[in-house]
Amino acid sequence: DQQVKQNSPSLSVQEGRISILNCDYTNSMFDYFLWYKKYPAEGPTFLISISSIKDKNEDGRFTVFLNKSAKHLSLHIVPSQPGDSAVYFCAASSLPSGTYKYIFGTGTRLKVLA
Amino acid sequence: GAGVSQSPSNKVTEKGKDVELRCDPISGHTALYWYRQRLGQGLEFLIYFQGNSAPDKSGLPSDRFSAERTGESVSTLTIQRTQQEDSAVYLCASSLQAGQGQSPLHFGNGTRLTVT
Numbered sequence: 001d002q003q004v005k006q007n008s009p010s011l012s013v014q015e016g017r018i019s020i021l022n023c024d025y026t027n028s029m030f031d032y033f034l035w036y037k038k039y040p041a042e043g044p045t046f047l048i049s050i051s052s053i054k055d056k057n058e059d060g061r062f063t064v065f066l067n068k069s070a071k072h073l074s075l076h077i078v079p080s081q082p083g084d085s086a087v088y089f090c091a092a093s094s095l096p097s098g099t100y101k102y103i104f105g106t107g108t109r110l111k112v113l114a
Numbered sequence: 115g116a117g118v119s120q121s122p123s124n125k126v127t128e129k130g131k132d133v134e135l136r137c138d139p140i141s142g143h144t145a146l147y148w149y150r151q152r153l154g155q156g157l158e159f160l161i162y163f164q165g166n167s168a169p170d171k172s173g174l175p176s177d178r179f180s181a182e183r184t185g186e187s188v189s190t191l192t193i194q195r196t197q198q199e200d201s202a203v204y205l206c207a208s209s210l211q212a213g214q215g216q217s218p219l220h221f222g223n224g225t226r227l228t229v230t
Contacts, residue, residue: 006156034218043118043205043221044157089157091219101170102147102219106156 006105023090030092118222139208
């Protein structure tokens with residue numbers, strides 16, 4: 001059972017435009033969500049997080065939106081840059097469940113075209 | 115450096131052999147996680163350590179897999195009698211705290227294990 005889903009395996013965007021990466025989850029107990037970026041041969045790097053008490057968190061070019069009723073979150077990157085080309089993973093965890101096991105999606109490969 | 119360190123970075127082993135992977139977390143990080151990523155797949159949770167609490171081993175795929183952690187420092191992941199399906203990148207991560215709030219994971223660069 002895939003509790004965190006990234007249904008788009010890849011995405012291509014022109015430099016300067018907005019990139020929107022989507023993530024859906026099934027477990028209503030999830031209350032903390034993160035986005036990671038991964039370059040080849042490197043470990044994932046933390047980008048931005050959001051708690052379930054918020055619906056938006058912004059950090060520079062990166063904004064994460066959370067829609068709890070739809071169990072959906074998205075990462076917006078604007079403007080997109082060639083250096084943003086990487087695989088992006090969303091992850092979720094549940095504090096009330098008593099375990100801090102982060103569940104990751106399968107990733108979306110973003111390619112920003114110059 | 116101050117990041118999570120994993121060794122070896124690459125390991126090629128013959129089917130049936132045992133392997134041991136090492137992780138040095140960031141100093142002061144009380145939580146430590148092991149994940150693996152098979153080719154074309156997402157990150158699969160294996161095991162989680164938090165302080166002196168019993169580890170969460172719910173993600174270990176079989177009894178051939180085990181992990182230890184010494185206090186709040188080094189961890190080793192051991193795979194016995196390796197199989198070809200064990201081939202993957204094994205990622206270690208640590209975080210500042212768990213149990214008093216959420217904090218993001220900081221990953222190492224992983225160990226790429228190839229079982230021939």
